Amino acid sequence: MSETEPPGPSAEVQIRVRYAETDQMGVVHHANYLVWFELARSEFCRAHGIDYRQMEADGLILPVVEARVRYVSPARYEDEVIVRATVIEVRRSTLRIAYQARRGDDILATGETLQILIEKQSNRPRMFRKEIAGRFSGQV
Amino acid sequence: MSETEPPGPSAEVQIRVRYAETDQMGVVHHANYLVWFELARSEFCRAHGIDYRQMEADGLILPVVEARVRYVSPARYEDEVIVRATVIEVRRSTLRIAYQARRGDDILATGETLQILIEKQSNRPRMFRKEIAGRFSGQV
Amino acid sequence: MSETEPPGPSAEVQIRVRYAETDQMGVVHHANYLVWFELARSEFCRAHGIDYRQMEADGLILPVVEARVRYVSPARYEDEVIVRATVIEVRRSTLRIAYQARRGDDILATGETLQILIEKQSNRPRMFRKEIAGRFSGQV
Amino acid sequence: MSETEPPGPSAEVQIRVRYAETDQMGVVHHANYLVWFELARSEFCRAHGIDYRQMEADGLILPVVEARVRYVSPARYEDEVIVRATVIEVRRSTLRIAYQARRGDDILATGETLQILIEKQSNRPRMFRKEIAGRFSGQV
Numbered sequence: 084m085s086e087t088e089p090p091g092p093s094a095e096v097q098i099r100v101r102y103a104e105t106d107q108m109g110v111v112h113h114a115n116y117l118v119w120f121e122l123a124r125s126e127f128c129r130a131h132g133i134d135y136r137q138m139e140a141d142g143l144i145l146p147v148v149e150a151r152v153r154y155v156s157p158a159r160y161e162d163e164v165i166v167r168a169t170v171i172e173v174r175r176s177t178l179r180i181a182y183q184a185r186r187g188d189d190i191l192a193t194g195e196t197l198q199i200l201i202e203k204q205s206n207r208p209r210m211f212r213k214e215i216a217g218r219f220s221g222q223v
Numbered sequence: 224m225s226e227t228e229p230p231g232p233s234a235e236v237q238i239r240v241r242y243a244e245t246d247q248m249g250v251v252h253h254a255n256y257l258v259w260f261e262l263a264r265s266e267f268c269r270a271h272g273i274d275y276r277q278m279e280a281d282g283l284i285l286p287v288v289e290a291r292v293r294y295v296s297p298a299r300y301e302d303e304v305i306v307r308a309t310v311i312e313v314r315r316s317t318l319r320i321a322y323q324a325r326r327g328d329d330i331l332a333t334g335e336t337l338q339i340l341i342e343k344q345s346n347r348p349r350m351f352r353k354e355i356a357g358r359f360s361g362q363v
Numbered sequence: 364m365s366e367t368e369p370p371g372p373s374a375e376v377q378i379r380v381r382y383a384e385t386d387q388m389g390v391v392h393h394a395n396y397l398v399w400f401e402l403a404r405s406e407f408c409r410a411h412g413i414d415y416r417q418m419e420a421d422g423l424i425l426p427v428v429e430a431r432v433r434y435v436s437p438a439r440y441e442d443e444v445i446v447r448a449t450v451i452e453v454r455r456s457t458l459r460i461a462y463q464a465r466r467g468d469d470i471l472a473t474g475e476t477l478q479i480l481i482e483k484q485s486n487r488p489r490m491f492r493k494e495i496a497g498r499f500s501g502q503v
Numbered sequence: 504m505s506e507t508e509p510p511g512p513s514a515e516v517q518i519r520v521r522y523a524e525t526d527q528m529g530v531v532h533h534a535n536y537l538v539w540f541e542l543a544r545s546e547f548c549r550a551h552g553i554d555y556r557q558m559e560a561d562g563l564i565l566p567v568v569e570a571r572v573r574y575v576s577p578a579r580y581e582d583e584v585i586v587r588a589t590v591i592e593v594r595r596s597t598l599r600i601a602y603q604a605r606r607g608d609d610i611l612a613t614g615e616t617l618q619i620l621i622e623k624q625s626n627r628p629r630m631f632r633k634e635i636a637g638r639f640s641g642q643v
Contacts, residue, residue: 102405103254103398105247107300107559112243113567114541117534118383125382125441136441139527147533151571160247161405161416242545243538247419253427254397258523261394265522265581276581279387287393291431301545301556383534385527387580392523440527 089181092221093169094127100162110157116192117150120182123168124196127180131218138215142203145178149197155190162186173219176200176208229321232361233309234267240302250297256332257290260322263308264336267320271358278355282343285318289337295330302326313359316340316348369461372501373449374407380442390437396472397430400462403448404476407460411498418495422483425458429477435470442466453499456480456488509601512641513589514547520582530577536612537570540602543588544616547600551638558635562623565598569617575610582606593639596620596628 098119106112128135138145158164164186172179178198184191202209217223238259246252268275278285298304304326312319318338324331342349357363378399386392408415418425438444444466452459458478464471482489497503518539526532548555558565578584584606592599598618604611622629637643 099405101398102246102401103252106242107245107247107249108564108566109247110566113570114243114534114537117537118381121382121534125379129441144528146528146530146574146577148574149572150533150574152569154566154568154570157566161409239545241538242541248424248426250426253430254394254401257394257397258521261522265519269581284388286388286390286434286437288434289432290393290434292429294426294428294430297426301549382526383532386522387525387527387529389527394523 089171091169094130095167096126119166123166127168145198152194175210229311231309234270235307236266259306263306267308285338292334369451371449374410375447376406399446403446407448425478432474455490509591511589514550515587516546539586543586547588565618572614595630
């Protein structure tokens with residue numbers, strides 16, 4: 084899409100803009116892009132064999148601790164938008180993902196999140212299991 | 224407010240319309256009224272000494288099983304809206320509440336919900352404890 | 364799906380439950396079903412050649428004036444849900460649609476909306492053009 | 504609150520966490536913080552005599568072009584949260600605001616947005632009127 088796009092394992096999801104996602108400016112409200120990024124993240128997990136539902140059932144959560152969005156061009160009701168998530172860093176307990184939302188060849192927004200793996204009961208960081216880290220890194 | 228308003232114990236919450244609650248029609252998206260009704264319901268609990276957080280911690284939930292909204296007049300960004308919840312029926316395991324949203328003297332919407340008390344683990348209906356039923360009925 | 368399902372022209376949309384649509388009960392928050400019904404309504408328009416974006420550009424809006432939902436079974440994160448919209452009544456200025464959300468063979472919710480065609484500038488009801496009424500009625 | 508808090512004109516809004524704002528992690532979904540920041544921004548405008556509704560009626564919009572959030576500690580249902588917006592930079596056509604959400608003495612999140620003043624019809628940047636720039640700068 085662009086020379087600045089990060090390399091790394093990725094996944095894409097296609098969405099159609101919902102009426103409820105617009106605001107009175109006539110375009111998608113900016114908070115929804117964080118929701119869209121999450122959809123691409125969920126798709127990444129499904130596509131790479133990571134069962135996030137099971138992770139939560141096992142007492143682990145992966146909350147977002149940092150998020151950034153750069154809004155380039157507005158999205159409108161009924162637009163077909165492709166959102167891509169690319170894993171750019173996997174460390175012991177953290178996961179950094181970059182995002183790009185586009186409509187055809189138009190970039191709508193880019194962004195990044197940092198997540199940390201937490202054991203829910205103790206509220207303490209936990210290391211990713213080797214197999215899971217490998218899947219996020221695109222090595223499985 | 225009107226002769227058709229139901230009698231019963233009630234509570235009111237004042238909200239200011241959020242930009243994110245509007246849609247491209249320039250008014251509040253209709254799904255948000257169910258969220259507003261919920262705010263009035265939460266306020267009812269607080270005002271009548273019902274600790275809903277504790278109920279959930281005790282393994283009980285009170286999901287909405289029916290909802291109705293009649294939209295009378297649109298709400299707009301920054302409007303100050305009063306939402307009133309009035310308990311109209313408390314039975315062994317169910318709770319029926321009526322709602323009214325107004326801006327000044329203008330009715331914006333009315334509605335009703337039916338909720339049922341469920342034990343989360345068994346997914347079975349449970350009876351309200353006498354004291355809780357009394358609080359919902361306005362007898363405490 | 365069931366003998367009580369209304370006859371009439373219909374359309375279906377498939378959605379995957381978003382994490383952001385869940386609440387702390389662990390299931391989809393009940394207000395989202397109105398958003399899902401709207402997705403099926405939008406799909407109906409697309410599938411039947413009704414250009415709602417153009418209608419709004421022409422100064423007409425079709426706000427929801429009544430909505431009802433009956434919640435049968437909870438939806439959970441990542442569930443694949445089919446939402447069907449069936450037009451059950453088209454009158455001079457009003458449109459009544461019934462909805463059903465299901466996951467596989469399980470009904471999750473049913474509902475109904477009443478909408479009215481309004482000229483935005485005058486805030487007055489307007490008659491549907493014959494061709495549009497025909498499309499909603501499934502006669503085109 | 505902390506030595507790193509930016510100086511500048513500010514405004515605060517108090518909110519109570521809505522049930523619908525939680526997700527199945529049992530805490531507020533991270534996208535809602537952008538909505539909360541917007542509430543503090545709206546309060547800033549009201550408190551400093553800036554009529555944003557009128558600005559939009561005059562054909563100007565002030566979309567967010569960049570947003571950042573750092574999530575420090577989760578917020579939960581019914582929490583009382585104070586969100587503060589502090590204007591940290593006003594330039595010819597852009598506005599940079601810093602945010603802090605806290606519950607009592609606990610910082611929940613910090614963030615920043617960059618907005619740009621756009622003439623809706625031409626989709627071109629516009630300069631802030633001197634009086635408006637002064638109000639954002641805290642000089643009026």
